[in-house]
Amino acid sequence: MSLTRAKLALAAAAVASLSLLAACQQGRAGDDYDVVVIGGGLMGSSAAWHLAKAGENVLLLEKQAAEYTQGSSLGEARIARSLGGAGNIWSYMHNRTVAGVEELIAFLNGYEPGHSMNDVYTTSPVSYVRHHSQASWIENIRHNQVDRYEYAKTPEEAEALFNLKMPPDTIMWREYKAHSGTINPETLIAYLHKALALLGADAQYRNQVDELSRDGGGYSLLVTNTETGESRRLRADKVVSAAGPYTGRLLSNTAPYFDSLINPQRVFLAFFAIEPDVYHSWAEADKQRFRELYPAINSTNPTRQGSFFTMLEGRTPQGSPVIKIGGHFQRSDISDLDSVWQEALAEAEIQWSRESTARHLSLLDLEIGEQDLNYLSGYSCVYSLTATEVPYVTHVRGGLGEPDPNLVVIAGLSGVGAKGALAYGLIAANLLLGKDDPHPMYQKAKTAFGYQRLVSDLSH
Numbered sequence: 016m017s018l019t020r021a022k023l024a025l026a027a028a029a030v031a032s033l034s035l036l037a038a039c040q041q042g043r044a045g046d047d048y049d050v051v052v053i054g055g056g057l058m059g060s061s062a063a064w065h066l067a068k069a070g071e072n073v074l075l076l077e078k079q080a081a082e083y084t085q086g087s088s089l090g091e092a093r094i095a096r097s098l099g100g101a102g103n104i105w106s107y108m109h110n111r112t113v114a115g116v117e118e119l120i121a122f123l124n125g126y127e128p129g130h131s132m133n134d135v136y137t138t139s140p141v142s143y144v145r146h147h148s149q150a151s152w153i154e155n156i157r158h159n160q161v162d163r164y165e166y167a168k169t170p171e172e173a174e175a176l177f178n179l180k181m182p183p184d185t186i187m188w189r190e191y192k193a194h195s196g197t198i199n200p201e202t203l204i205a206y207l208h209k210a211l212a213l214l215g216a217d218a219q220y221r222n223q224v225d226e227l228s229r230d231g232g233g234y235s236l237l238v239t240n241t242e243t244g245e246s247r248r249l250r251a252d253k254v255v256s257a258a259g260p261y262t263g264r265l266l267s268n269t270a271p272y273f274d275s276l277i278n279p280q281r282v283f284l285a286f287f288a289i290e291p292d293v294y295h296s297w298a299e300a301d302k303q304r305f306r307e308l309y310p311a312i313n314s315t316n317p318t319r320q321g322s323f324f325t326m327l328e329g330r331t332p333q334g335s336p337v338i339k340i341g342g343h344f345q346r347s348d349i350s351d352l353d354s355v356w357q358e359a360l361a362e363a364e365i366q367w368s369r370e371s372t373a374r375h376l377s378l379l380d381l382e383i384g385e386q387d388l389n390y391l392s393g394y395s396c397v398y399s400l401t402a403t404e405v406p407y408v409t410h411v412r413g414g415l416g417e418p419d420p421n422l423v424v425i426a427g428l429s430g431v432g433a434k435g436a437l438a439y440g441l442i443a444a445n446l447l448l449g450k451d452d453p454h455p456m457y458q459k460a461k462t463a464f465g466y467q468r469l470v471s472d473l474s475h
């Protein structure tokens with residue numbers, strides 16, 4: 016367990032008794048909660064924080080141990096970007112999350128100074144390298160872009176702007192903004208759980224919800240401790256379901272249609288380091304150009320399968336940066352959700368990752384090839400997709416076809432969730448509490464993820 020996690024577990028244990036006390040003071044039994052949030056990945060942790068901040072008596076249940084080892088949120092880096100500008104909901108969700116992280120950091124520093132935005136975000140340019148047949152995509156975005164960017168349409172422009180050797184059939188766009196770059200899910204989850212503990216909210220790990228059913232106006236939950244095998248029943252007035260790829264299974268009683276609305280897919284991530292002798296032979300300016308080449312979305316190969324995302328995540332003991340790579344269109348169906356996490360990468364997947372990484376690095380024009388890339392490791396992960404790849408943050412449909420005010424689902428976050436994590440959780444918490452935000456972009460996002468869309472999807 017990392018130091019942060021260990022501290023966190025201690026803090027959580029220390030406040031568990033306080034939260035029980037709070038529940039009793041509110042005249043409730045210890046197993047009776049205002050709100051239970053199911054799932055302690057980015058979405059559940061975010062929703063729980065917003066609810067606890069609003070004064071709710073919140074219990075967060077997570078089936079894994081305090082150390083998060085499998086789930087869509089696993090890892091230390093996800094691309095965070097504001098691309099899209101005015102009117103774009105993804106840009107809004109990112110920027111709203113940056114503001115939310117600022118608030119979280121200020122809250123934590125009020126108790127224990129030393130937390131910083133740089134713990135959660137690594138600011139760096141975000142590059143989009145594309146085949147020129149996709150130029151209309153960029154031309155559309157340009158009109159609304161409010162953040163600083165540079166755009167190279169020819170190799171000469173790429174050389175002048177970025178000092179990179181771009182092939183003639185390629186275009187490149189770079190976004191520059193504070194807190195664009197990467198976001199660290201591991202740290203963000205740890206900080207959210209720390210904040211929950213400080214607010215007296217209880218996070219219980221190794222607690223799996225095996226059954227969720229309606230009980231009068233509220234919910235009954237059958238919860239099993241995955242360490243001891245013991246089960247108990249809890250009651251909650253309101254529930255947030257944030258079970259990621261397990262959403263269909265969790266809602267099989269209360270909203271069984273989610274099983275077909277959300278499709279869990281296997282994706283893989285591969286990690287490489289440049290041969291240390293090669294990396295250390297580079298001039299400082301080249302190391303700088305290399306760092307600025309990440310994070311990136313590279314679609315120079317015009318097929319969907321050829322497109323990849325890549326970013327830096329840590330360093331080897333020899334000092335070479337670790338390159339992470341994966342492809343959203345390398346995803347595949349899953350036969351067994353519980354065992355897919357242990358599935359090793361196929362040779363072809365490692366080779367695809369190696370070739371793609373070498374292709375990206377060829378922009379540096381430094382005579383570095385596939386043979387200079389040491390494969391370090393790789394793992395299978397899972398995210399869940401909706402038909403349109405737009406997530407849901409919505410009340411479920413109740414038994415009589417009306418919105419159920421007391422059960423909110425956050426699901427289908429695919430490859431977009433991390434950068435907007437605090438905004439998805441905010442919308443979920445507001446839905447549950449009957450609160451709103453008049454900001455036009457909040458309203459636009461709420462509608463895109465919300466109940467009318469759910470009803471329309473169900474009718475199709």
Ligand SMILES: Cc1cc2nc3c(=O)[nH]c(=O)nc-3n(C[C@H](O)[C@H](O)[C@H](O)COP(=O)(O)OP(=O)(O)OC[C@H]3O[C@@H](n4cnc5c(N)ncnc54)[C@H](O)[C@@H]3O)c2cc1C
Binds near residue numbers: 260283432
């Ligand atoms: C390979 C990959 C690359 C990505 N790249 C990006 C990117 O560049 N930028 C970006 O913004 N986003 C990216 N994302 C998306 C982002 O990481 C996810 O959208 C986000 O992490 C989803 O979080 P979640 O909380 O919904 O799911 P999860 O993290 O899976 O959380 C669900 C949690 O619920 C728990 N759980 C499930 N069932 C139960 C139960 N019955 N009882 C108790 N607990 C339960 C699970 O253990 C898990 O911890 C990427 C995702 C992947 C996988």
